[in-house]
């Protein structure tokens with residue numbers, strides 16, 4: 001059964017001007033970092049959101065359009081629905097260090113993954129990218145988890161001046177041959193993909209596509225022959241090799257293939 | 262006892278001239294949006310694939326949730342989202358090329374909001390040369406503009422069929438709704454109007470599920486079509502009624518989860534059997550599993566082909 005369960009928002013933490021963490025009065029008994037829920041605003045819409053914490057269930061949401069704006073207008077005590085968890089998450093490699101690469105709203109699953117890595121005693125570096133210092137979310141959470149934090153901003157207002165993937169390359173973050181885990185805008189993911197293949201290191205990448213059902217029925221989230229909601233959203237670097245649409249095209253609500261902007 | 266080897270059991274079928282390597286078909290609206298995924302379904306063992314129902318122009322459909330598992334099956338109001346006939350034609354052409362070596366035919370599902378519209382879309386989709394065309398006159402989630410389901414009235418259903426037939430040389434299946442007093446009467450009307458075969462059933466209802474905390478319907482559209490295990494007995498009865506009333510092949514859909522359910526549909530006269538919600542319960546591998554279970558049944562009963570037992574359901578004598 002997958003009817004949404006409606007629960008109250010118990011806490012809203014502002015991370016940046018456009019990003020907030022929403023804590024719900026719910027717990028997910030079993031889930032993996034990288035898995036997602038479908039978050040429902042009754043009477044409006046329902047969208048996929050990565051689990052940032054399973055207990056209490058939390059999501060980190062960037063305000064980008066009608067649905068996420070409406071969510072940001074909700075207050076503590078508002079009722080929202082959720083169903084899940086769905087999809088295949090990150091699978092933490094037991095050997096070697098972990099390098100988490102995160103851009104924009106890709107930070108949610110990374111908070112969860114960093115917590116899991118910390119529990120398992122895996123040495124973890126988090127490379128966090130954003131437009132500017134004011135847009136860097138959750139930095140203190142990562143620090144509290146004991147991760148080595150590397151910041152990158154497009155405008156140079158904090159940390160490395162430039163893209164987070166260039167920081168990874170130039171600051172030698174892959175010298176220790178970590179397993180790389182990435183979530184963020186697709187151009188960043190393409191750069192991480194290339195980096196992993198070139199350096200011959202393991203990598204897992206979380207991909208977003210337009211979702212309707214979230215559980216492998218409607219075919220809306222197709223990425224070539226892959227169903228992002230079920231086969232993903234996290235894919236091994238190798239699985240994305242030769243995938244035509246990765247980095248190039250996505251699909252709209254009609255199913256039309258459109259170039260990625 | 263004549264022991265028949267598993268792989269000698271013939272589970273192929275011919276549906277309105279199209280040869281299916283096995284009798285299972287993925288139902289319209291389940292994974293049938295893009296050619297790569299349709300090919301994946303065929304490789305996973307489906308005997309034919311059906312596209313998502315396609316209209317002349319692109320449609321985004323309703324907001325989410327559009328489909329949910331309510332415990333007895335699925336409830337859906339997708340809003341017939343589809344990329345439009347132009348894109349679907351490309352998808353069908355691309356799929357055909359990749360499906361040909363597998364020997365798996367493709368069924369193009371079409372719909373329109375007027376009787377004439379059905380003729381138009383049939384003409385356009387025919388350019389993609391699908392093996393069969395399925396005419397969806399039975400979606401339960403229509404908006405107010407459509408007023409009534411075309412499948413609710415024998416005259417209207419017949420008119421749609423006639424317009425489609427006039428616009429294509431490709432054999433057509435007309436997809437019927439269980440939400441009528443006599444599905445046999447509708448079947449007779451569409452066959453009289455030239456339907457080469459019938460698909461039945463589309464989802465049941467619509468039904469309604471509320472979230473009692475917020476008092477909102479759980480589907481954004483409100484009502485939604487019901488499918489899966491809960492509707493199977495109704496689907497079987499509909500297929501039997503149709504097979505008794507008309508003499509064209511029937512693609513039986515509705516609640517089929519297992520080989521046992523396929524056998525039941527064939528016993529009441531089905532030529533091929535569609536699976537939709539079953540993909541949710543058993544994954545994409547459902548086709549291979551169902552075929553294995555079908556063969557197990559045939560071996561136990563020493564049937565060598567589906568013809569050996571098709572339409573042999575016993576009639577109650579009371």
Ligand SMILES: Cc1cc2nc3c(=O)[nH]c(=O)nc-3n(C[C@H](O)[C@H](O)[C@H](O)COP(=O)(O)OP(=O)(O)OC[C@H]3O[C@@H](n4cnc5c(N)ncnc54)[C@H](O)[C@@H]3O)c2cc1C
Nearest residue numbers: 047048049050061062065066067068105108208209210211
């Ligand atoms: C697996 C997965 C996990 C995600 N996790 C998060 C997260 O943790 N935090 C977060 O802020 N965002 C996350 N997103 C993205 C989030 O779903 C979109 O930002 C949201 O749907 C935008 O809706 P909107 O109405 O606000 O904006 P719109 O203006 O409608 O859309 C903005 C962007 O979001 C995409 N989008 C819109 N609807 C959907 C949909 N139904 N499915 C997928 N993408 C859609 C659009 O393609 C567009 O690129 C995730 C997406 C996926 C697929």
Ligand SMILES: Cc1cc2nc3c(=O)[nH]c(=O)nc-3n(C[C@H](O)[C@H](O)[C@H](O)COP(=O)(O)O)c2cc1C
Nearest residue numbers: 288289290314337397462463488489515516537538
């Ligand atoms: C999510 C979903 C979408 C569907 N979309 C369509 C569609 O576009 N066209 C159509 O003719 N039937 C559509 N159907 C109905 C199915 O093809 C099928 O007739 C019905 O679900 C009963 O079969 P099942 O119990 O095996 O699912 C849809 C069903 C579901 C669950």
Ligand code: FES
Nearest residue numbers: 214218219221229
């Ligand atoms: S969102 Fe429906 S199949 Fe992935």
